[in-house]
Amino acid sequence: MLRYDGTVYRGEGAGEPEGAAFCPRCYEETGRRVRLQTELAVSRMGAVQRWHCPVCGGRYPVSPQLADD
Numbered sequence: 087m088l089r090y091d092g093t094v095y096r097g098e099g100a101g102e103p104e105g106a107a108f109c110p111r112c113y114e115e116t117g118r119r120v121r122l123q124t125e126l127a128v129s130r131m132g133a134v135q136r137w138h139c140p141v142c143g144g145r146y147p148v149s150p151q152l153a154d155d
């Protein structure tokens with residue numbers, strides 16, 4: 087199953103790849119689980135990692151792993 091972490095969906099539970107992130111736009115609009123890729127974006131703040139969806143082209147900040155509730 088997938089759990090929304092505030093930015094992207096995360097695989098959670100048996101059979102899910104560890105640390106996998108899925109595009110929230112694709113999942114919510116089409117139900118497709120599209121694995122996000124990481125890319126480096128260079129800004130004035132330096133290089134930051136972000137998620138990139140190869141299907142819809144969406145980009146999302148890489149958030150620190152949230153603590154379990």
Ligand SMILES: [Zn+2]
Nearest residue numbers: 109112139142
């Ligand atoms: Zn997408």
